[in-house]
Amino acid sequence: MLQASEVEIFREFIRKRGLRYTPERETILREIFKIHDHFDVDELYLRLRNQGYRISKATIYRTLPLLIECGLVQEVYHEDGHMHYEHIYGHEPHAHFRCLSCRRVEEFRDERLEEVAREFQEKHGVQIKMVRYELLGYCAACRKEE
Amino acid sequence: MLQASEVEIFREFIRKRGLRYTPERETILREIFKIHDHFDVDELYLRLRNQGYRISKATIYRTLPLLIECGLVQEVYHEDGHMHYEHIYGHEPHAHFRCLSCRRVEEFRDERLEEVAREFQEKHGVQIKMVRYELLGYCAACRKEE
DNA sequence: TCCTTATTGAAAATTTGTTTCAATGACTTA
DNA sequence: TAAGTCATTGAAACAAATTTTCAATAAGGA
Numbered sequence: 001m002l003q004a005s006e007v008e009i010f011r012e013f014i015r016k017r018g019l020r021y022t023p024e025r026e027t028i029l030r031e032i033f034k035i036h037d038h039f040d041v042d043e044l045y046l047r048l049r050n051q052g053y054r055i056s057k058a059t060i061y062r063t064l065p066l067l068i069e070c071g072l073v074q075e076v077y078h079e080d081g082h083m084h085y086e087h088i089y090g091h092e093p094h095a096h097f098r099c100l101s102c103r104r105v106e107e108f109r110d111e112r113l114e115e116v117a118r119e120f121q122e123k124h125g126v127q128i129k130m131v132r133y134e135l136l137g138y139c140a141a142c143r144k145e146e
Numbered sequence: 147m148l149q150a151s152e153v154e155i156f157r158e159f160i161r162k163r164g165l166r167y168t169p170e171r172e173t174i175l176r177e178i179f180k181i182h183d184h185f186d187v188d189e190l191y192l193r194l195r196n197q198g199y200r201i202s203k204a205t206i207y208r209t210l211p212l213l214i215e216c217g218l219v220q221e222v223y224h225e226d227g228h229m230h231y232e233h234i235y236g237h238e239p240h241a242h243f244r245c246l247s248c249r250r251v252e253e254f255r256d257e258r259l260e261e262v263a264r265e266f267q268e269k270h271g272v273q274i275k276m277v278r279y280e281l282l283g284y285c286a287a288c289r290k291e292e
Numbered sequence: 293t294c295c296t297t298a299t300t301g302a303a304a305a306t307t308t309g310t311t312t313c314a315a316t317g318a319c320t321t322a
Numbered sequence: 323t324a325a326g327t328c329a330t331t332g333a334a335a336c337a338a339a340t341t342t343t344c345a346a347t348a349a350g351g352a
Contacts, residue, residue: 125286140271
């Protein structure tokens with residue numbers, strides 16, 4: 001079976017909710033899926049703007065929660081006073097290591113992290129929508145400097 | 147050997163840094179260790195205020211990073227537009243499950259989470275200061291309601 | 293095509309967190 | 323113990339992120 005594209009998923013989600021599928025929403029979604037990295041609202045806004053789209057930040061702020069709710073986007077971490085996001089659809093779940101000194105972020109995978117989530121879900125009868133694992137510390141390069 | 151109290155640890159940290167150990171800082175620390183739950187700046191401020199302490203929010207905002215740096219306090223999650231903290235000294239490391247609907251937070255332990263961190267640390271030559279594992283989803287009660 | 297009503301952009305408002313600055317007081321040294 | 327230095331404090335100003343308001347627009351159903 002063909003995998004649904006993020007656009008289809010989003011449209012379906014919007015419809016099911018009785019909301020309206022607007023070009024602004026689709027443009028934001030498409031742009032986010034072009035960014036293969038973490039992003040913040042400002043970066044997204046500027047990228048859209050540089051391509052001639054005049055989509056307001058208010059609309060971006062309104063759209064992000066929808067994208068998060070339908071599982072296409074995820075809050076990754078809060079740094080420098082604002083939230084950072086990433087798209088997640090089509091990516092393996094992964095964890096983040098963040099260097100507290102140089103701020104570099106590294107992604108890695110470990111199946112135990114989902115295992116723990118799965119077990120917690122079963123044991124407690126909850127429904128897990130998202131797993132976030134973050135390691136904070138100092139990367140090898142920054143350790144040497146000290 | 148007697149375990150150092152959080153107050154001693156904090157004083158030691160402050161001294162080593164060449165900073166000054168003020169009553170405001172100690173009062174904040176003591177209050178935080180009276181809260182056996184997650185807290186935010188506003189709650190902390192009000193609790194102090196209700197006890198007659200006139201400590202400004204600016205001072206709280208200035209003190210928190212110190213407490214975090216010496217390992218007594220931890221950022222737990224960012225919700226409702228602001229950060230939530232908890233004291234960690236004397237507690238086992240633990241993970242959080244947060245219900246997206248009722249916002250209840252549940253703590254739990256799983257050693258695999260530290261194991262993963264330890265292995266990442268060794269493999270990549272980094273130094274881990276903090277491990278954060280968060281599960282987001284719907285708790286059993288909220289699932290039923292739907 | 294018409295109608296209802298959700299969505300949009302712009303601006304105002306709100307909230308969180310940081311910075312400034314003069315007054316205070318913690319710690320060092322004599 | 324007194325004196326001097328300079329970090330810390332509170333208050334207020336500031337900055338930035340996010341939300342809300344509101345009138346104009348436009349999506350989707352009839």
